[in-house]
Amino acid sequence: MMKAVLAIDQGTTSTRALIVGQDGAIVARAQVELHQSYPRTGWVEHDPETIWRDVVATARQALSQATEAEIDVVAIGITNQRETFVVWDRETGRAVHPAIVWQDRRGAALCERLIGEGVETEVSARSGLLLDSYFSASKLAWLLDTVPGLRRDAEAGKLAFGTIDTYLLWRLTDGRVHATDPSNAARTLLFDIARMDWSDELCALFGISRAMLPRVMDNDALFGTVDAAVLGQALPITGMAGDQQAALVGQGCLKAGQVKITYGTGAFGLMHTGDTISRSxxxxxxxxxYRVGGQTCYALEGSIFVAGAGVQWLRDRLGIIASAAETETLARTIPDNGGVYLVPAFAGLGTPHWDSQARAVLCGMTLGTGAAHVARAMLEAVAYQSEELIDTMREDTGLCADLIRIDGGMAHNAWLCQFLADVLATPVRRPDNVESTALGAAFLAGTAAGIWPSLADTPSSSNRDAVFEPALAAAERARLIAGWRDAVARTRHRANVE
Structure with missing residues (x-):
């Protein structure tokens, strides 16, 4: 029987379970969409119980398909939306509040106060991150200060904190294991990435009791074993990683200077920087x-807050498309963007601006502007933001990637892939299997379980991968990027005026 790994991929807008075979092919899958709640402006929440039920349901479906195909599933890998977190009662296992999603801004006031106190340099030195509500700590502090009795219970050791990987691990092991991995711990603003441990100084700064925090284990550790009653068979959990780091592994970016960008709800670019921390x-x-076999590797990361979420906005709020695939069709119906630019700062701007006050702007419209221009502007915005991100990485490291690896749902859009190559002036490689996040989780778990000898031996690329070569004239590329930068300036000016 072919050996395989169950990869649980719990994302911002969907929950998936995929069975990955020894050859890297996905041989079974199940998926459900995840509803997001917006109880107030700037707040984004998920229901933890829904996440848990969806994980169990999709995992059971995928495992059933594997059984019918006589595939031997030997381990589980978990990957998750990072920064999103849950707080739950250790005794009952019940969440005390909805999961607070990474897009949520309710920690912004605390971050602004701490920046005003001049502590961001120290925070960045320890955590590698910026003081921003994007990360978990400020929102966790908000929760403990807002819900009566939570801070008291946290300090008494009655409550557990965890990003989604940790919450799922707890539930899958019936509360026996409270642990996470370094790639998720490093996204909380509470973890010292040089010492590879929770920071007492950062915990004190945000008022977080270490009693709440999970144990940090290597990405390829034996995290625990799932009871047979949960998924229908007992399986070891031997790999965990945050979604973007999992995609880095899934794309085979295992050497310094290699870059991948994942286009999901947001878009996230990571450059592997080897075994040393690169300071930006x-x-x-x-x-x-990741930390594998006791050896830590680091990365530089740039974040684009809105990518696929912008396409959802076109569909659900504007109603100009019925499906994401229609954006490609619309983009091809017009010869150029007609001077229309959309800066999708619906939740602020990420790299390199990190402006939480910026808000979305659609500019350059005329009476001739139509749905195709707006749809194309949204796709172009993803490419322009990617150019800013890659250009910043080059300036910081001096490393110039000769190939950009991409994955995620938006990578199915061939028009976008070509426009990315044109704007980046660099070849863009799209894998035959764009499920790089799930593959990374599977590769970590599978190497630990003995399916592959090492990460370097995993089937991370295929001769069927598509490569998009730059074809845009340099002058036209410069003109388009200049128009984008003008639009961004308008966005930020509007935020500053308000």
Missing amino acids: RHRLLSTVA
């Missing part, structure tokens, strides 16, 4: 790529 001069994030 331009507000990129220094983060843990």
